[in-house]
Amino acid sequence: MNTKFTTDTKLESEIAYFENINLKLESGDIIDSFKLAFKAYGKLNTDKTNAILVCHALTGDQYVAGNNPITGREGWWSRMVGPNKPIDTNKFFVICSNVLGGCAGSTGPKELQNGIDVAYGGNFPSVTIKDMVKAQSLLIESLNIEKLFSVIGGSMGAMQALQWAIDFPDKILNIIHIAGALKHSAQNIAFHEVGRQAIMSDPIWKNGKYFENNEVPERGLSVARMIAHITYLSENAMHRKFGRKLQSRDIISFGFDADFQVESYLRYQGKSFVERFDANSYLYLTRAMDYFDHDETFRKNIEFSHNPNNHLKYLIVSFTSDWLFPTIESKIIVNQLNSLSREVSFLEIDTDKGHDSFLLEEPQLDDVIKGFLTNNFAKIDE
């Protein structure tokens, strides 16, 4: 494979170019050349046994730790990944790549089409979780890493971790699957659809060609983000954080200003999202999640895999207040793996922080991830 690596100084990110590779997508479409933006932390050991791939969620990116130049803030999981953190970069070589279809430097609707000086926009082919993982596997291969010690992800990242276990079990040793499911539920698809409709109803969207006039469908995208953000929290967490408290005022306005703190918060979330995320990318990636469905096939895939997968260890984690990917969805995975006598661990963490718990302060999550990685790594290191 002929892979070219460069560093994008503006993005502060490594870019891997895969040229004339003819990546066949699940839809049947073919992308002849593509690029993946990625970051790597820590050092690969001489035996190349300490590599971990972290998969980001829907609106994440490759900046898992350290500084994110796009937002000017810390990486999205910098509390989890770094020196002496639960995913310890003193010990592990951690890779995180922006997914195919994303908008932080990897090939996606925002990027220029191969050979043409126009962005893909709505011409970008439909990508699935399987396609993202296939692209990641090419990146790992081109980094000359035969086997990843672990693939870790929450939400859409968990979907990718599960897909790794299905498609490339021989290239990994374990997965940590947080707040995920075998399938995207009807309710989850429904929320995504509302978000997409918000974007597509924005007159500026123009069938995905808004970039031609250097415009952004800000209203639609921010509304999509506001809806989604509600699903990432829980009723209790919202009540604890905001209650019915008023925003910068003592009395209600009898109008439609952001009287309540919760309104102001959501507006802020929507506004800041628009500055960092591409609307078309949001359409494509939410669709990829919607299409994810291993409900009927997972058990068979694992039982009758062409690649040996008996060695795989699974850590499945859910949160009590996560109603987007509730515990029952995780337990279905655990049940199926147990029925096949696979090495699986499962923990439901008690928290009121909802689906977003995996990104937030949860000491028990830190402990199990750190312990699971450390102890299982010690076993292969013996």
Place this chain on the structure above:
Amino acid sequence: MNKINSIRKDWSLIETLIAQDRKILDIGCGDGGLMEQLENNRNAITHGIELNRDLAANAIARGFNVVHGNAELDLSQYSNNSFDYVILSQTLQAMMKPKDILSELLRIGSKAIVSFPNFGHWKIRLQLLISGKMPVTESLPYTWYDTPNIHFFTIKDFLNLCNEMNIVIEKSIGLTSKGKQFDISESVTGVNFFTHEAIFLLSYKNFEPIKIKSSKKVFAKNSVIAN
């Protein structure tokens, strides 16, 4: 590797019941203490279930395969005969349906190891007889209104149940309250009186499959099967 000494007395006895290199499910595994002992001393492959969230988290963080869950709801997910041994230590008396659990243990495992405090112990009998109140002892330290132990039974009760369920008792070890160890099956008199804690190795009776003698080798025509 150095041999790990048991933290609990019954663990070292459980270990003596287990052969090398076997696959084990520990129900109510806590933070993985017994699993660690068996992995280390018996080269076992271990899995565990633990109801308590913090204990399960500790066990997982220590690197063990542990599922945070309720054995009474979650045992059904395991396939028949997927373990060599299933261990239920000091929890049968806390189960809602002990009989169902017992048959689940022997469905999932070729053998089951069950340990429990004997409610027929003389101290317990004496307490009830004299005070007229529900006994509170070292092995059963809870008051009646605040106890996880909802099904009290004696060794005699347990033996009767096993008999009724066609369960074979392969080995049985009794411990007195002073920690003296003896073979329950060999000591007939007073066993139910002196045993403080009992440990049983169980399996199902092996029934010989019924063989039908026939001169014809084909029992069904291929065409019938195809239809």
